[in-house]
Amino acid sequence: MPELRRDDAKPKSPDRVMTSTSGAIHDDSGSTDSADDDPDATEDRSDAEPTETALETAQRQLCSVADRIDIDPNVVERLAEPKRVHEVAVPVELDDGSVEVFTGYRAQHDSVRGPYKGGIRYHPEVTRDECVGLGMWMTWKCAVMDIPFGGAKGGVAVDPKSLSDDERERLTRRFTQELRDVIGPNTDIPAPDMGTDPQTMAWLMDAYSMQEGETTPGVVTGKPPSVGGSEGRDAAPGRSVAIITRRAVEYYDDGLEGTSIAVQGYGSVGANAARLLDDWGANVVAVSDVNGGVYDPDGLETRSIPSHDEEPEAVMRQDAPRTVTNDELLELDVDVLVPAAIGNVVTRENASDIQAALVVEGANGPTTSRADEILADRGIPVIPDVLANAGGVTVSYFEWLQDINRRSWSLERVNEELESEMDGAWETVREAYETHEGTWRDAAYVVALSRIADAHEARGLWP
Ligand code: NAD
Secondary structure, eight states, X not given: OOOOXXXXXXXXXXXXXXXXXXXXXXXXXXXXOOOOOOOOOOOOOOSSSOOOOHHHHHHHHHHXXXXXXXXXXXXHHHHTSOSEXXXXXXXXXXXXXXXXXXXXXXXXXXXXXXXXXXXXXXXXXXXXXHHHHHHHHHHHHHHHTTOSOEEEEEEEESOGGGSOHHHHHHHHHHHHHHHTTTOBTTTEEEEEOTTOXXXXXXXXXXXXXXXXXXXXXGGOSSOOXXXXXXXXXXXXXHHHHHHHHHHHHHHHSSOSTTOEEEEEOOSHHHHHHHHHHHHTTOEEEEEEETTEEEEOTTOOOGGGSOOTTTSTTOGGGSOOSEEEOHHHHHTOSOSEEEEOSOSSOBOTTTGGGOOOSEEEOOSSSOBOHHHHHHHHHTTOOEEOHHHXXXXXXXXXXXXXXXXXXXXXXXXXXXXHHHHHHHHHHHHHHHHHHHHSSSOHHHHHHHHHHHHHHHHHHHHOOXX
């Protein structure tokens, strides 16, 4: 097991010095007590800590970072509100012949750096404000990655599981038609999100193309490869989590070899990240799904554990010396914790009990604001979601490039380019971390906001 260390030469190293004993990193004081929180305000697990809405979080983060950098207050004012929010009625004929009218939204936050980009979700709790908040997050995420897109998010307030495949197809085509004037490969490019999938994106692309009179694959990303989707898109968020985890461990230590890692959530993000980290020499000691997890201090065979997609809820059926609850997994004595399941799992209730020396956010918004503060006070770095899981939007950008150029890339090329983009983003955020006060999350937002502000200043306000 390597010894993890802080680089003494680093200008603003946190208080803790990481030393590894029995497969884990501890702070030098031996204390795990503290002196005293996504683009995705998803599920709230804490009764005691009120969950911020996605919009509240996005606006709070904007104001907090704006205070730290030299930025024109007029630009901040423009960024605090979306450019436009489209609300549409989506009438759908159900299989029994009746008609139900659903409400759909598309919030377009900022496009100063390029076309709007962001997911479309089908979920009963989709609201205007949620779309605005998540759209703002997409603006920051694209800017952190230096992708020439702005931020948007949309959705329909519907339980997709209550609809048949035919009903979902009719809903998607009608929603696309309602948004047709405001989306397009050069204006706003949707993608899958909660409750939508590659098939949904194929219907969206087909509906848009039929009305345009030409096949327009660049109107949407996350499509099946047969209609212009990219190789490597599905695995990209997990791959980026693995790449950023490797960079972060190298920053505080010599490398991944033997580093113990616990991963909550063994779905697309968690399983892809865990398997790559395992391939790269890390010791993945615990993984979980919604039912709980398995723990083996000697390391799990991650490739033989089926992911959520391969066989839902199979984690607990694996042979391992110990099973753990999801709460216990978060508090395991490991080097790196990767929460990759849902939002708001590291809260003010358990942040003082986190023993990992480093947290890398695989899920969107797994750490509440209060937990962020507690972990910062304890010197536990949290590498934020806007950087760590940004592989998804990055490969979406590659998909769009392939679509508009009518040329597909090999999986090898996608993975190489992704690695290069993630490395570049890591270096920029690292530099900001070392030169500004604050956490890794603050540093990522400083990078994002500086780029967006520069673009606003260069373009100016017209008329
Ligand atoms: P997924 O549905 O493929 O997998 C989710 C996993 O988490 C499953 O193993 C499930 O059993 C487990 N899980 C569900 N509820 C849980 C709970 N309460 N406690 C512990 N485990 C639980 O989902 P995914 O695509 O891997 O997404 C995971 C997270 O990453 C979400 O926050 C999502 O918003 C975020 N994310 C996903 C992508 C993407 O493109 N897939 C991109 C960026 C961020």
